[in-house]
Amino acid sequence: MSGESTNKDKVISKRIDRFFTGLESAYLFVKRFFKEVWFPPYEFKEVIRQCYQIGYNSLPLISLTGFIVGVVFTNQSRPSLAEFGATSWLPALISIAVIRAMGPLVTALIAAGKVGSSIGAEIGSMKVTEQIDAMEVSATNPFKFLVVSRVLASTFMIPILVLYTDFVALLGAFVNVHANEMTSLSTFFVQVFDALSFLDITSSLVKSVVFGFTIGIVGCYKGYNSTKGTEGVGKAANSAVVMAMFLIFIEELLSLQVTNFFRQQ
Amino acid sequence: MIESVVQVRNLVKSFDDLHVLRGVDLDLFRGENLVVLGKSGSGKSVLIKIMVGLLTQDEGSVKVLGQEVKNLNSKELNELRLKIGFSFQASALYDSMTVRENLEFPLVRNVKGLSKQEKDKMVEEVLDSVGLLQTINQMPSQLSGGQRKRIGIARTLILQPEIMLYDEPTAGLDPITCMDINNLINQVNEKYKTTSIIITHDLTCAKETGDRVAVLLDGAFGASGKFEDVFENAEDYRIKSFYDYNFIKQ
Numbered sequence: 001m002s003g004e005s006t007n008k009d010k011v012i013s014k015r016i017d018r019f020f021t022g023l024e025s026a027y028l029f030v031k032r033f034f035k036e037v038w039f040p041p042y043e044f045k046e047v048i049r050q051c052y053q054i055g056y057n058s059l060p061l062i063s064l065t066g067f068i069v070g071v072v073f074t075n076q077s078r079p080s081l082a083e084f085g086a087t088s089w090l091p092a093l094i095s096i097a098v099i100r101a102m103g104p105l106v107t108a109l110i111a112a113g114k115v116g117s118s119i120g121a122e123i124g125s126m127k128v129t130e131q132i133d134a135m136e137v138s139a140t141n142p143f144k145f146l147v148v149s150r151v152l153a154s155t156f157m158i159p160i161l162v163l164y165t166d167f168v169a170l171l172g173a174f175v176n177v178h179a180n181e182m183t184s185l186s187t188f189f190v191q192v193f194d195a196l197s198f199l200d201i202t203s204s205l206v207k208s209v210v211f212g213f214t215i216g217i218v219g220c221y222k223g224y225n226s227t228k229g230t231e232g233v234g235k236a237a238n239s240a241v242v243m244a245m246f247l248i249f250i251e252e253l254l255s256l257q258v259t260n261f262f263r264q265q
Numbered sequence: 266m267i268e269s270v271v272q273v274r275n276l277v278k279s280f281d282d283l284h285v286l287r288g289v290d291l292d293l294f295r296g297e298n299l300v301v302l303g304k305s306g307s308g309k310s311v312l313i314k315i316m317v318g319l320l321t322q323d324e325g326s327v328k329v330l331g332q333e334v335k336n337l338n339s340k341e342l343n344e345l346r347l348k349i350g351f352s353f354q355a356s357a358l359y360d361s362m363t364v365r366e367n368l369e370f371p372l373v374r375n376v377k378g379l380s381k382q383e384k385d386k387m388v389e390e391v392l393d394s395v396g397l398l399q400t401i402n403q404m405p406s407q408l409s410g411g412q413r414k415r416i417g418i419a420r421t422l423i424l425q426p427e428i429m430l431y432d433e434p435t436a437g438l439d440p441i442t443c444m445d446i447n448n449l450i451n452q453v454n455e456k457y458k459t460t461s462i463i464i465t466h467d468l469t470c471a472k473e474t475g476d477r478v479a480v481l482l483d484g485a486f487g488a489s490g491k492f493e494d495v496f497e498n499a500e501d502y503r504i505k506s507f508y509d510y511n512f513i514k515q
Contacts, residue, residue, distance in 0.1 A: 041374070122361075125360070126359075126360075129355055129357060129360075130353045130354070130355060130357040131357045131358075131359055131360070133314075133319055133353070133357065134351070134353055134357035134359075134420075135370075136319060136346075137317050137319065137346050137349070137351040138346070138370065138371035138374070138375070138420075138421075138424070139343035139344070139346045139347050139371070139374070139375055140370070140371065140374045140375075
């Protein structure tokens with residue numbers, strides 16, 4: 001009996017140990033990013049290449065998703081407002097929902113799936129095929145070339161994608177509102193912007209920057225630390241997505257508290 | 266007296282409970298091709314990875330071109346690495362880049378002030394020396410295993426290193442391609458005046474390319490000398506069986 005409990009204790013202590021070691025290594029990874037990002041050489045060409053990969057290549061998926069979100073959300077909200085004869089409030093309701101929460105959240109979750117997994121898998125496979133070692137022995141800093149460039153690109157591009165998703169989602173909402181209420185484009189967008197405050201837009205952009213950083217750094221961290229061959233690459237890609245999504249929801253919750261604090265001032 | 270470019274003394278390296286190197290001593294003299302032989306997992310690759318600072322030893326000293334590798338800061342280590350070419354077992358070509366970009370990668374980051382024409386000339390020259398100029402715009406995925414090895418060697422040659430470290434250059438290749446790679450190693454040594462360590466378990470490669478061979482047994486060198494001296498009159502059964510197995514069909 002006591003032997004069994006000793007074994008259990010050992011397993012638990014090993015798990016706790018692994019958790020804190022992982023936490024420490026993630027902290028050191030983020031610290032290294034902030035240490036290396038300021039100093040030359042700057043890999044501008046690679047940052048631009050990554051911006052293209054992350055931004056431009058995500059446009060079709062983001063466009064489709066954003067448009068559908070706009071259409072569906074408008075459609076689902078209409079019956080509740082119609083009960084109070086308040087369908088004219090639809091543009092205001094949708095703009096607040098899209099700009100404050102849905103635009104950033106939907107974009108970040110899609111990017112976590114598409115961009116985060118691709119960064120995790122790409123860096124992971126470079127790690128297991130010794131490409132990262134090859135960079136190191138040719139006197140190139142692989143952290144700067146691979147990690148700093150990807151994290152910067154994702155931090156720059158996610159806010160731009162969020163603005164684009166907001167626009168496309170509002171366009172989807174307009175199509176639905178126009179089809180049902182015959183509202184004109186100018187009236188729709190006047191109502192949309194009337195409902196928004198400066199705080200709504202800035203808070204949305206600030207949290208998008210945080211989401212972008214999270215997606216980039218988590219993907220890079222998981223890829224850079226992958227082991228065990230091709231199995232490790234799969235795990236790196238998978239855990240990059242899961243971890244990024246988890247952190248995005250936590251950050252969304254925190255940003256809500258912070259924004260509410262400023263709104264009440 | 267011939268200068269020793271790599272000097273290893275009492276090198277010890279373990280991974281958790283696995284003791285890989287248990288007191289390795291080695292001297293590599295300028296201009297020679299030293300072949301390090303040993304079974305898989307005997308620590309051959311670990312040895313050369315310590316020489317370029319990819320791994321750090323637990324104990325002992327590794328001096329490359331007179332500098333103690335573990336005492337170098339990152340700038341000094343990078344300067345040393347420019348003098349060492351490392352050819353990886355799986356070539357380690359950058360998948361997302363063309364052959365030209367692979368070769369330009371170390372060049373643009375380490376040689377400042379090169380014009381595009383000069384860069385192109387250097388890339389073409391080194392590709393020509395490995396006989397693969399026609400692959401310049403191809404992606405690594407379009408190349409055969411032997412071609413990838415050659416391009417990997419070309420990438421290390423572009424910085425004109427003094428020392429070449431080959432990690433299993435013939436692993437996974439057919440006998441004819443192996444012969445091509447062996448010839449290439451000898452040509453590189455002649456043309457670029459390099460000093461080389463060739464890590465392998467292929468005795469044909471060892472015989473063709475090595476001026477001297479050293480056999481890694483149980484974490485330390487069990488025998489060292491000319492190929493014929495080490496193998497043909499070997500008394501140690503581990504070395505004898507290694508030789509017999511490789512030439513079993515003869």
